[in-house]
Amino acid sequence: MKENQIVDSSFSAIINAPIRQIDIPEWCFSLPEKEYQGCSPAHIAAGFTTAADGKRMSINVESIGGSLMVQHYIETLGQKDHLILDSDSDVFTPNGRTTIHVTWELSVKPIDEHRCEFTNRVQSFATDEMIAFLARQGIPFDLFRAQRQPASIAHNQGETPLFAASIERAARRNN
Known part of the structure; x- marks a missing residue:
């Protein structure tokens, strides 16, 4: 799927809590909507x-670059310091509905005994359905990728420190 990669963005932020208090899957699968x-x-x-197979799933709805996305993130790796989620997400555009594959990876590593570095990595890939959707509209994939990247990267960059702060609050409650 690498040839269909749209975005691979990664940003980091500091969490002012010891790694022993952090549990990213617990945070993710109990995160209040507000x-x-x-x-x-x-x-x-x-x-x-x-x-359907019993794995945990996070459902997220967001708007990125003018497209509404419904993400169905299924846990593929769930460790206290490392969570990987995969989603074949629905994308609602002004020109219709399609799908995109998204891998969301969240991890922490200790800086010292009181702080951690949180990394929020998002990779997205065009599905076969999306490639056909773009082709029907006469949109070259490379053009779509070039136009999509800035919005996706800016979204990830903006949410990373706020996710870190939310994980920090959860870690303090775990203390």
Whole structure:
């Protein structure tokens, strides 16, 4: 899928809490909707459920670059300091509905005994459905990628410090 990659962006922020108090999956799968909304003006709604196979799932609704996205993030790695989620997300554009594959990776590593570095990495890939959707409109994939990247990268950059602050608050409650 690398040839269909749209974005690979990663940003980091400091969490003022010891790593032993941080549990990213617990934070993610119990994040109140208002807390999620407070992490970006583009965040509309969030919830959690399970996939058909019983894996935990985070449902996020947000608007990025003028497109409404419904993300169905399924946990593929769930460690206290490292969470990887994959989603075949629905994208609602002015020209119709399509899908995009998104991998969301959150991790922390200790800086010292009182602080951690949080990293928020988002990778997105065009699905076959999206490639066909773009082709029907006469939009070259490279043009779409070039136009999509700035909005996606800016979104990730803006939400990263706010996610870090939210994880920090959760860690303090875990103390």
